[in-house]
Amino acid sequence: GAVVSQHPSWVICKSGTSVKIECRSLDFQATTMFWYRQFPKQSLMLMATSNEGSKATYEQGVEKDKFLINHASLTLSTLTVTSAHPEDSSFYICSARVTSYRDRGSYGYTFGSGTRLTVV
Amino acid sequence: GQSLEQPSEVTAVEGAIVQINCTYQTSGFYGLSWYQQHDGGAPTFLSYNALDGLEETGRFSSFLSRSDSYGYLLLQELQMKDSASYFCADFSNTGKLIFGQGTTLQVKP
Numbered sequence: 001g002a003v004v005s006q007h008p009s010w011v012i013c014k015s016g017t018s019v020k021i022e023c024r025s026l027d028f029q030a031t032t033m034f035w036y037r038q039f040p041k042q043s044l045m046l047m048a049t050s051n052e053g054s055k056a057t058y059e060q061g062v063e064k065d066k067f068l069i070n071h072a073s074l075t076l077s078t079l080t081v082t083s084a085h086p087e088d089s090s091f092y093i094c095s096a097r098v099t100s101y102r103d104r105g106s107y108g109y110t111f112g113s114g115t116r117l118t119v120v
Numbered sequence: 121g122q123s124l125e126q127p128s129e130v131t132a133v134e135g136a137i138v139q140i141n142c143t144y145q146t147s148g149f150y151g152l153s154w155y156q157q158h159d160g161g162a163p164t165f166l167s168y169n170a171l172d173g174l175e176e177t178g179r180f181s182s183f184l185s186r187s188d189s190y191g192y193l194l195l196q197e198l199q200m201k202d203s204a205s206y207f208c209a210d211f212s213n214t215g216k217l218i219f220g221q222g223t224t225l226q227v228k229p
Contacts, residue, residue: 032215034216034217041224042221042222043207043219043220043221043222044163044207044219045219046216046217046218046219049215049216091160093162093163095217097215097217108153108165108168109153109165109211109217110165111162111163111164112162113161113162114160114161114162116160
């Protein structure tokens with residue numbers, strides 16, 4: 001099945017530094033990648049949509065200068081948290097949309113394994 | 121905007137049946153998906169309803185009523201490993217997947 005590989009799985013960084021998170025689609029081409037953030041005991045909140053070869057689309061309230069997204073190829077999308085602060089500590093997860101093989105042609109989304117970011 | 125409402129918590133015993141409801145208000149609705157997420161893990165796809173009616177996948181079934189903007193996930197023969205968070209999600213024509221607030225299911229022995 002379609003697999004998205006996300007790295008790193010966890011990272012601890014100092015306040016003020018930047019952290020890059022990578023998501024690679026291993027056996028399919030992901031023209032679109034979705035980036036989510038999840039705080040403890042809360043839902044996944046969509047941050048932005050990255051499209052290969054074009055600028056990312058950010059959801060309302062998400063600072064595009066703080067969360068830099070690059071989707072330079074059909075298999076790689078990156079999220080960089082710039083000048084990270086403790087309030088950015090969260091679980092970040094990427095997702096790509098794939099076509100399943102179910103008889104009704106339903107669509108599913110495959111997720112990376114997530115990155116636990118802790119800013120100290 | 122889009123919103124999906126679910127109960128925050130549900131508790132049931134092993135072997136029982138539990139139903140997790142989801143009501144939604146969205147534009148450009150295509151279908152309702154259900155995902156399971158264990159603590160610290162990624163969401164895993166459970167089921168998808170594009171049409172009204174019941175979809176059955178093993179112990180899990182999902183139902184959709186477009187006229188009522190309502191769906192549910194039915195879990196049968198509950199096992200301890202089913203303790204997790206369950207999210208309904210709206211797959212809309214924008215291509216985005218928007219999640220409900222999630223329901224934490226606790227299965228007790």
